[in-house]
Amino acid sequence: MNQAQFMKKGDCMIQVLSRHGDMYSLKVDEQKLIGDQPVIDTYKVSFDLVVHECHCECNLFGSKATLCCHMLLTFSYFQVNEVPKCYISSRWSKNVRRKHTYIKSSHDVNCSDESNNIFRGLRSHFFNVAQEFVSDIEDASILHLSIEDALIKLYGHRASKLQSSVPNRQSSNPPESQRAINVDRLLSPPQVSTKGRPSNRRLGADLDKPIKNTTRRFFS
Template identity: 25%
Template sequence: MYWVPVYLKNTFWAGMSTTQRSESMNAFFDGYVHSRTTLKEFVDQFNNALRKKVENEMAADFHSFNCTVPCISHLPVEKKLQPVYTNSKFKEVESEVMGIIYSHCVVIKTEGAITTYQVNDQRVVEDGIKKSTLQAYFNEDECEAKCMCGLFEMRGIICRHILSIFAARDVQVFPEKYIMERWRKDIKRRYGLIRSSYDDLSGKPAASRYSGLIKLCYQVTTNACENEDNSLDMTQKLKAMNDIYTKSKPQATVASTHASIDAETGSSKKVLSPRVVRGKAPITDGRRIKPHRIGNIARHTRSCCFAVAWYTTKCYFSGELRMPWLSR
């Protein structure tokens, strides 16, 4: 359903939209679940899959903090996002920066502080070069641009069309509104401080403090919400406390944030293969054959349907009960 994104250009999906209904699920459980997985195995492997996902995130964060992707231009967008974004997202930004070469913007009209542009774009596709024309708007007072392609609104990556307008307008300071917090390499994931089945957080002192503070906040919130004045008082005090703690918080470093990619994330469960059970022996002439004798008994061809078997059976064609070694 390639037409669906056309109607979702103004909805943020963080790049999660797929062409298949189960594509993302298959990628998540790849190597852990197959078509013959039992329910018990699925429960155990689900925890292992979650644990592996957390380990992969830690490894990617460690790589982003220690490896820097070089800039390919001198544009402000690259200088601003290089130390902030993760390596994978910064490469997506660089791909759009490269696209500026194939984008050309032309002014259509100007109404006050808002200028309308026509952007002619070229993209390399499987069967050659695809040309397209889009409209984009630039607000000079707010230093804000909006493109009809909807790449930033849908995936959170600023598009080449807006970047070409910024280059034409000589915007030297990249606007903060186009920096997505979720793509930052120093982002704090809340679920990393929550105890789960795959991570007991025994080696994380911050997780224990987080759990205690959450319980205390629940108690204070429950008492404060009963009264409007108490709610406003609590809100003001929490904002003031948050400002103080934010300013006094030490800057994140490689050593303090991710000292090792092998940090403890709980114990994984080893799932054993199902026990192999010997199947029941076949029956011949009303008696079950002992397993050690199966190889010594010659199989016969049925006289009715010419099928090979050891046993007396009801023929599928005639419906009669026959002995396979009887003559025709």
């Protein structure tokens, strides 16, 4: 998408309308071909020379997080050679963290079919609702509040499920006293006397001391 918008810069002409301090107001004329007839659409663009913030009334970035050709042309006009960080969406970053991916793979189709079906159903439902009430600000506000209320209820339901599962796990463990007895039994086994002749009663042990005394007197 960004590559297509970058190529469409060649179909645009930019002109500065006004300037107030570091803020510029511009217009971008984009030439389009509808059928065999060329058509020119004009878009208003605002640009901050200090922080390099740009806004276009086509609102392509606001809806799809994609820089439009009008904004790209504005950056080129003011010699901004790098895309400002505020326009680099985290979802396009290689370091983005995702809780779960719903892209089907040949390795995990069997284990993810159920979650994929649930996700597709919810996504279709959310999209249809948003599409129905997107044209009215009051309707959209009510929808936002309803989603927030639903989130609160869902988090509460999840917390209650976790709390109810804790007693079940605790009941499956033995009592503290019983566990202490078991540990004592494991750590303190009864001592068993070893078999065989004691190490200090080997054959000839009684003769070692006289022999050593005789040898000491002979060489002294």
